[in-house]
Amino acid sequence: MTTRRKLIAGNWKMNGLKADGLALASDLAGRLNGAGATAFDLLICPPFPLLFPVADAIAGSALALGGQDCAAKTSGAHTGDVAPAMLTDAGCRYVILGHSERRADHGEGDALIAAKAAAAHAQGLIAIICVGETESQRDAGQANAVVSGQLAGSIPTGATAANTVIAYEPVWAIGTGKTATPEDVRAVHAHIRAELEGKIVDAGAAKILYGGSVKPSNAAELMAVENVDGALVGGASLKADDFWAIATSCR
Ligand code: PEP
Numbered sequence: 406m407t408t409r410r411k412l413i414a415g416n417w418k419m420n421g422l423k424a425d426g427l428a429l430a431s432d433l434a435g436r437l438n439g440a441g442a443t444a445f446d447l448l449i450c451p452p453f454p455l456l457f458p459v460a461d462a463i464a465g466s467a468l469a470l471g472g473q474d475c476a477a478k479t480s481g482a483h484t485g486d487v488a489p490a491m492l493t494d495a496g497c498r499y500v501i502l503g504h505s506e507r508r509a510d511h512g513e514g515d516a517l518i519a520a521k522a523a524a525a526h527a528q529g530l531i532a533i534i535c536v537g538e539t540e541s542q543r544d545a546g547q548a549n550a551v552v553s554g555q556l557a558g559s560i561p562t563g564a565t566a567a568n569t570v571i572a573y574e575p576v577w578a579i580g581t582g583k584t585a586t587p588e589d590v591r592a593v594h595a596h597i598r599a600e601l602e603g604k605i606v607d608a609g610a611a612k613i614l615y616g617g618s619v620k621p622s623n624a625a626e627l628m629a630v631e632n633v634d635g636a637l638v639g640g641a642s643l644k645a646d647d648f649w650a651i652a653t654s655c656r
Contacts, residue, residue: 407609411445411628412570412635413652414533414614415642416473416501419452426455427462432645434466445635445655449642450501453487460496471499471533474507477520479527489528500525501637503535503559505576515558523561526568533570533614533637534559536597540577548575549596556600566610572637573597578617580639587630590615594632621650628655 421429430449437447450471451459460470472495476486492500502525503518522532536555538548552573560569573593578585585593594613601608615627616637627633635655641647 409610409612409634411655412448412612412614413445413648413655414448414471414499414501414572414635414637415450415648416504416616416637416639417449417451417455417643418473418506418639420643421452421455423455423458426451426459429643429645430459430468431462433648434463434468436645436649437467440653443652443655445652447652448499450499456492456495456497464496469499470495470497471501471531472497473501473504475500475502475521475525475530477517477524479524489525489530492525492530493528497530499531499533499570501533501535501572503555505535505537505574505579509576515555518559519561522559522569523563526561526563531568531570532564533572535572535574535616535637537574537576537579537617543575543577548593552593552597553600556597556604560601560604564604565606566608566612569605570612570614570634571597571601572614572616574616574637580618582618584618584623584627585615587626590627590633591630594630598632619651621647621654624651625654625656 448469472492475489507513525532536552538551542551605611612634614635614637619636619638620641
């Protein structure tokens with residue numbers, strides 16, 4: 406059986422100013438340094454302006470840094486965008502792409518997400534590509550079909566288990582307090598695992614994260630589900646105690 410090390414990723418979204426971010430990041434880096442060997446890798450994805458100061462604050466720790474988005478272009482006249490090289494320059498190893506909030510708020514579609522992921526890969530970043538159905542799509546029995554379409558459209562050529570992580574985030578569970586049941590999660594993750602064959606090199610080793618109202622009280626149960634290789638955490642990643650409790654629930 407393939408063993409995949411768990412990845413616990415914190416998506417801070419548009420929350421926190423410099424002092425908050427530095428305090429949170431330093432706290433987590435300190436916990437990680439003191440923990441010795443862990444069953445998980447820990448990642449934080451702060452807002453762009455916090456990347457450089459947070460990178461300084463966590464230097465020398467195993468806490469990884471990521472961006473919440475990047476451009477598909479490498480540089481130039483693209484006001485407001487952030488190039489993949491700017492993320493690596495700031496110390497990032499990861500970038501979240503295709504989060505449902507970007508799909509909804511910025512109209513991002515699969516082709517753009519695939520282009521962004523290809524640009525991220527070219528810069529040596531690990532792309533965390535998010536997929537997930539809305540509540541009405543789930544109610545209509547379309548969850549697997551929606552996820553299949555998103556995977557087919559947003560995973561670029563050249564994706565490997567080393568440079569790509571998939572995050573399954575049912576839209577109806579993000580920030581709502583509603584969590585998918587372990588059985589829902591098991592079924593969709595098994596579907597995603599099968600769908601990755603032929604789309605990602607070494608697909609059996611690719612991580613599939615679950616995201617959607619993960620919290621300390623449900624983390625152990627969700628992280629124990631087959632083919633759940635970690636979590637993408639929003640709200641609960643803003644509190645060091647909660648985020649750490651989620652991470653340490655991994656066995
Ligand atoms: C997310 O934004 O990726 C997320 C899963 O948020 P929350 O944990 O708050 O539902």
